[in-house]
Amino acid sequence: MTTTSLKLNFLPSISSHLSLPSNNTQPPSNLPISTPRKLRAAVIGGGPAGSSAAEALSSVGIETFLFERNVSGSKPCGGAIPLCMLHEFNIPRDLVDREVKRMRIFSPSNLSIDFGKTLLPSEFIAMTRREVLDSFLRDRAQSSGAQLICGLVNKVELPAHVDSGGPYVVHYSLNGSKKLVKVDVVIGADGVHSRVAKSINAGNYQCALAFQERIRLPEEEMEYYKDLAEMYVGDDVSPDFYGWVFPKCDHVAVGTGTVKSKLDIKRFQYGIRARAGPKISGGRVFKVEAHPIPEHPRPVRVRGRVALVGDAAGYVTKCSGEGIYFAAKSGRVCGEAVVAASEGGTKMIKEEDLKREYLKKWDGDYKNMFRFLDLLQNVFYGSNANREALVELCGDEYVQRMTFDSYLYKKLAKGNPWEDTKMVMNTIGSLARCNLVGQRMELLSNV
Ligand SMILES: Cc1cc2nc3c(=O)[nH]c(=O)nc-3n(C[C@H](O)[C@H](O)[C@H](O)COP(=O)(O)OP(=O)(O)OC[C@H]3O[C@@H](n4cnc5c(N)ncnc54)[C@H](O)[C@@H]3O)c2cc1C
Structure with missing residues (x-):
């Protein structure tokens, strides 16, 4: 023709x-x-x-x-969007399943820190369903x-x-x-x-592979995730990314991703399920999805x-x-x-x-x-010791405010020079301390 x-x-x-x-x-x-x-x-x-x-x-x-x-x-996706997107794109609030006010981060040794102390009453991470x-x-x-x-x-x-x-x-x-x-x-x-x-x-471009299960939870288990999302870091959930539990209307999206070790993605998914443990064990998986995520521009x-x-x-x-x-x-x-x-x-x-x-x-x-976030990933997701340091640092109010401001409003937050210097010193201190503890643990386990 x-x-x-x-x-x-x-x-x-x-x-x-x-x-x-x-x-x-x-x-x-x-x-x-x-x-x-x-x-x-x-x-x-x-x-x-x-x-x-x-x-x-x-x-x-x-x-x-x-x-x-x-x-x-529906695109396989966690569906988390920053507050500024609701404003800039006039997205009605009734499209938001959950307004997350606490992001609980778990270190490899399961130490947890709640991110969100510095949020104003009107601030939250919006959880949506892509469909x-x-x-x-x-x-x-x-x-x-x-x-x-x-x-x-x-x-x-x-x-x-x-x-x-x-x-x-x-x-x-x-x-x-x-x-x-x-x-x-x-x-x-x-x-x-x-x-x-x-x-x-x-x-x-290089891609990460992300895997996600949507799990419907009984109402009483959903109550825990009312305004809370979880992030897990550690070799068991991903060698170079994090695992997540993001709450939706009547279910949670549980997933993980990796660039380095795509063939092991199911093992990492078992890892995140095991870590979330009893909080999601009463649930029923109703959707399993996987999709690549680009790592850098073409x-x-x-x-x-x-x-x-x-x-x-x-x-x-x-x-x-x-x-x-x-x-x-x-x-x-x-x-x-x-x-x-x-x-x-x-x-x-x-x-x-x-x-x-x-x-x-x-x-x-x-x-x-993008460059800055690239650097953070390289520094903090490289080893379990560095991930412990990351979670330790996340307890700091200044770090929380800077991180949330940058995420919610998509502008690199303007810092305070004195607090910035303190943050750099704390970062170096945490990295050194956690690496030292990591080395000692390794030595002890080899004895
Ligand atoms: C498991 C997972 C979890 C994620 N979680 C989050 C998160 O919580 N928050 C976040 O901000 N980002 C998240 N992301 C990233 C996010 O999903 C993507 O960055 C986002 O969807 C990109 O949007 P897009 O419109 O560019 O592309 P897409 O959302 O991929 O949309 C592309 C569209 O094009 C259509 N299409 C493709 N080819 C054709 C064709 N030939 N003809 C016609 N139509 C076509 C597809 O059907 C699709 O609807 C996640 C990604 C994955 C894989």
């Missing part, structure tokens, strides 16, 4: 929803001349990154196609004018001459038939296995008029494995970049526009934060 006949077959199915220009068999107009129609964009992937990008584009009238292959599914959050964000993108296409994108065909404004052709499957749409701009929000990234040769995030956002770009912090906020935020920043560069969708954009308006802004806002 030729491209033209496919396209003609396809047109009626979308023209019933949208008023497409009658000369739609022509490729989009050349740049940078003002277009007689608005810019046309495809956003591939309807997770937090894709929906936020689609909302930003469609709210100024850019013709936006939002592709999602699985609208009724609920994602469909809310997708619905909102649709209300702004994006057209949701519940199909699988198979391929993005690149224009022969990007600079002359030729179209990108998005090939997808819908209800068993093959279809296509021609667009000016593509945003790849299709997660860790991104086909958009492949189509632009964006290169690869070598290429923008090529031509294609940009990657969210997990497709590799925006997950290493120390905490947090990616929902960064996905939604990068989708929005990228969408707004297209809006700004195209002057509200009235002119074609170029690669330089995306680099300037999206990448430069993103890296300016977040690169240092």
